[in-house]
Amino acid sequence: MEHKINKNLSTIQISGIRQFFNMISDYDDVVSLTIGQPDFPTPAHVKAAAVKAIENNHTTYTHNAGIFELRKAISEHVSQKYDLEYDPANEIIVTVGASQAIDITLRTIIEQGDEVLLPGPVYPGYEPLAKLAGAKVTHIDTSANHFKLTADLLEQSITKDTKCVILPYPSNPTGVSLTNGELEAIAEVIDRHGIFMIADEIYSELVYEQSHTSIASFSKVRDQVIVVNGVSKSHSMTGFRIGYLLAPEWLTKHILKVHQYNVSCATSVSQYAALEAIQNGKLDPESMKEDYKKRREYVTRRLDKMELEYVIPDGAFYIFPKFPLNGKTTFEAAVDLVKTAGVALVPGDAFSNYGEGYMRLSYAYSEKILKIGLDRLEKYLQQTN
Numbered sequence: 323m324e325h326k327i328n329k330n331l332s333t334i335q336i337s338g339i340r341q342f343f344n345m346i347s348d349y350d351d352v353v354s355l356t357i358g359q360p361d362f363p364t365p366a367h368v369k370a371a372a373v374k375a376i377e378n379n380h381t382t383y384t385h386n387a388g389i390f391e392l393r394k395a396i397s398e399h400v401s402q403k404y405d406l407e408y409d410p411a412n413e414i415i416v417t418v419g420a421s422q423a424i425d426i427t428l429r430t431i432i433e434q435g436d437e438v439l440l441p442g443p444v445y446p447g448y449e450p451l452a453k454l455a456g457a458k459v460t461h462i463d464t465s466a467n468h469f470k471l472t473a474d475l476l477e478q479s480i481t482k483d484t485k486c487v488i489l490p491y492p493s494n495p496t497g498v499s500l501t502n503g504e505l506e507a508i509a510e511v512i513d514r515h516g517i518f519m520i521a522d523e524i525y526s527e528l529v530y531e532q533s534h535t536s537i538a539s540f541s542k543v544r545d546q547v548i549v550v551n552g553v554s555k556s557h558s559m560t561g562f563r564i565g566y567l568l569a570p571e572w573l574t575k576h577i578l579k580v581h582q583y584n585v586s587c588a589t590s591v592s593q594y595a596a597l598e599a600i601q602n603g604k605l606d607p608e609s610m611k612e613d614y615k616k617r618r619e620y621v622t623r624r625l626d627k628m629e630l631e632y633v634i635p636d637g638a639f640y641i642f643p644k645f646p647l648n649g650k651t652t653f654e655a656a657v658d659l660v661k662t663a664g665v666a667l668v669p670g671d672a673f674s675n676y677g678e679g680y681m682r683l684s685y686a687y688s689e690k691i692l693k694i695g696l697d698r699l700e701k702y703l704q705q706t707n
């Protein structure tokens with residue numbers, strides 16, 4: 323019967339990250355610098371709000387788009403912080419993590435044979451969802467350009483089949499973000515070609531020096547941009563599974579149909595926790611960001627000393643150094659690093675072919691763990707080069 327399942331699945335592999343973890347799971351004493359989630363506990367006031375929601379019997383289905391108070395809080399937050407105006411009544415959907423926002427958006431806009439463009443290297447969560455929706459996926463090589471998608475690169479990649487481009491910034495796996503001017507130039511291209519953009523801004527609260535611009539704030543593209551965000555990274559709430567999307571009313575009403583038949587609504591208790599996070603936890607991401615920033619300084623100092631090349635991350639908690647392969651594939655080099663030195667980094671090819679020759683290092687770890695991991699990495703490089 324296997325040949326009878328959805329053919330779109332035949333082109334989807336289990337993620338490179340999972341394959342890597344399966345490969346290294348038998349090794350003991352490994353310091354892992356691989357994780358893609360904050361290492362801080364969820365703020366206490368947010369946890370208390372979740373408990374209170376249960377006690378108050380907020381344990382039923384909610385409005386399909388999410389409780390109105392939360393949509394209103396999101397609307398106010400993005401207005402104050404990112405100059406975005408979205409009507410909580412009909413332009414915001416609360417989703418099961420940013421992941422579901424991306425999925426239901428793709429399933430709303432993609433038809434069989436459409437093309438979805440992704441910058442490469444890129445978060446591996448998009449390609450399978452685009453393919454499941456029937457799209458063909460093309461990665462745009464950003465490696466020669468400090469891992470930044472530019473208006474020119476995008477322009478050269480658009481074909482008659484292109485329906486959508488997905489742009490995460492700050493980026494997983496590189497931490498690189500885009501400036502206001504760079505985004506404006508990209509907005510001009512998507513406007514001229516009439517394509518959609520899914521702007522994945524899940525790390526927007528974790529930008530270090532520059533201020534984060536949402537591409538949807540350029541009014542000419544508001545109608546074709548779907549902004550994806552959430553509380554997973556900003557408030558260390560990955561397990562609560564709350565994200566949201568912002569889109570024009572005419573599009574939201576269609577995405578809402580997919581969402582409704584998919585999950586009915588996001589988890590009620592988590593929605594109340596997210597409400598507390600967004601309304602009263604504005605400073606939570608700030609304090610975590612200060613720590614990530616210190617760790618970034620520490621990690622870059624250490625990588626400099628090892629003479630590994632990297633692009634300084636503007637945000638998130640990843641860095642993507644070039645790694646000497648010594649004749650190995652990137653995957654083999656990452657496995658060898660685990661076996662020989664007891665330190666795990668995610669092999670860059672998990673983020674498309676354009677990540678070959680790089681490793682993703684996450685600094686969502688205490689300085690103590692970072693130090694042990696980086697000491698081991700340094701020793702490995704000294705011994706193998």
Ligand SMILES: Cc1ncc(COP(=O)(O)O)c(C=O)c1O
Pocket residue numbers: 358418419420421422445447490493494522524552553554560563564565
């Ligand atoms: C760029 C990016 N988008 C989306 C997600 C998924 O977020 P969520 O856990 O809210 O579904 C991640 C998680 O690592 C991510 O790195």
